[in-house]
Amino acid sequence: MAAFNFTPSDSSTFILMGIPGLEAAQVWISIPFSIFYIVSLLGNFTVLFVVGKEQTLHKPMYLLLCMLALTDITTSTSVVPKALCLFWFNLKSITVAGCLIQVFFLHAGSTAHSAVLVTMALDRYVAICKPLRYATILTNAQIAKLGLVGLIRAVLCILPLPLLLTRLHFCANHIIPHTYCDHIAVAKISCGDITVNNMYGLVMGFLIIGLDLTLIALSYSQITRAVLRISSKNAHQKALNTCTAHICVMLTSYTPYLFSVLTQRFGQGIAPHVLIILANLYFLLPPMINPIIYGVKTKELREKVGKYICRM
Template identity: 50%
Template sequence: MQETPFCLRVGHLLLYSMSDSNTTDFTNPSTFILLGIPGLEAAHVWISIPFCAMYTIAVLGNVTILFIVKRETSLHGPMYYFLCMLVITDLVLSTSTLPKTLSIFWFNSREIDFRACLTQLYFIHCFSGMESGIFVAMALDRYVAICDPLRHSTNLASPVVAKIGLAVVLRSCMLVLPYPFLASQWPYCRTNIIPHTYCEHIAVVKLACGDIRISSYYSLSMGFAVMGLDVFSIAVSYTQILRAIFSLRTKDTQLKAFGTCGSHLCAILAFYIPRLFSSLTSRFGENVPLHFHVLMANVYLLLPPMLNPIIYGVRTKQIRDRLFSLFTHKGPKVFSWFSGSQTELHAELAGGMVLGPPP
């Protein structure tokens, strides 16, 4: 049974309908039309202000973290290598959507080439999967640093980190590849209007007039399998971490141990909660207003790239102190103090367990 596209539910969208749309059958339309946020067209300029601010913060924050980690050799370790992977992923993920979104809001530039649409679709889902995989790798790093600290530098040496990063990239690239391939095979014989600000997978395939169950089922299974497996792996890692932390002898040491994981947990929640909510509303939220769904779909792509540099910049002492030293030129004293505090922390835990690099 054919599915009714979202755009046909909204009367004013018919103004964009293609000529001869009832009789023309084509596999690859030359262009799609992105409507922005249906129902909120009058507010596009105002909505663009927070979107642009979030994107600016994301770019400046993530580029700053990359600069600091590259410049400070004391940060050349597994935790910061994974953080750099996360930063690059965030930059690509936000840049793949927001410039086009702002062009719709500011210049009413709604057209997007069919191949460009499929490329954008691929980048969005590919780098979302990469980010999820990087969070698993970071959870592994925290697990080894806290539960087996004496072998942390050995178990997560640079070649091992590189192999983990390569595995994360290849997994996401290969699993997402069927998305644009299948989308390009469906006949789009009704309309080429996408009621969205970017080419989201489900929004695109729902425009097809053929049987799209393969795309729908594959997308759903990948979402649950990949994200579900990643969340499960993170949960297992942190279960072991919490058991190790609660076995420590003093409250002060426990708090210091919690501090090593706080930024990572905040970043995980900022990524998974909006994404889960957006995914569920797009598939099962028939009574959810379309403009709310589109807004949430934009938020889950913009919020983590904006928050991650703030979270890691504020909660990670090495990055915070290095950023401070760039403006005050007191870097050596700052890091001399940090080295002493780290030694003191290790001495406190000598009778039990030694922590990895604290934030």
């Protein structure tokens, strides 16, 4: 692999190597990849379809579920189809433009996803701490505006990542030891100084996730205080049940993301194939699990989905 020489015509392409060390097993690895991806698409498109069709679900909470589904579809689709083409058909090449587009969409989708989780925490805070004013504070229009702010933030914060890559020089090595074009994975194969790329990616990651987790923590601290002031055990249980699905989704989203980011930069002692599999799980597990969690925990959505399934 080290002796692979590029011709001048190859200068506009990168080569994705998939999972180094597990090349012989990549066809088998593609089976859970494809199953997770298909389940995630079915689950998220089902949420979008049911909420779109049912007027009774045109409420802030369900609009947020649709936003979450859209970000899950964006992040998983930016990564998984290309990885499956690599595993099944050995289609390893990707144009520089395609690589930069992939970098933008997977990171922008992840950032927008985090913004939706923050808005969900705000929704739960208002529902529990200010229930009588919920309908006036969080209208559908307000949720749409918050979603737009989250999208704008994602674009403005992530757009510099592919732009920073364009300033780098790539010499003979165009081989990316990964299944997709991650910003730091592409930067590492350049023959130039990547200090700015490293710092910007790290600072933005911690600023965005740090800010979002802080806002979520503040929301839940207020929710906890409000719940503790409730004397009725039934009211306690009801209030906690409204937050369970959101907490589960946060755990499935932030835990693999933070673990993947930290191990990619500081996990020098971890085998490369382990790092790559862990990085892929972030784009596979949350998009598959999130609609299942909300389908199980949200009675109204579960009943509407069941109605459409019974019609089939």
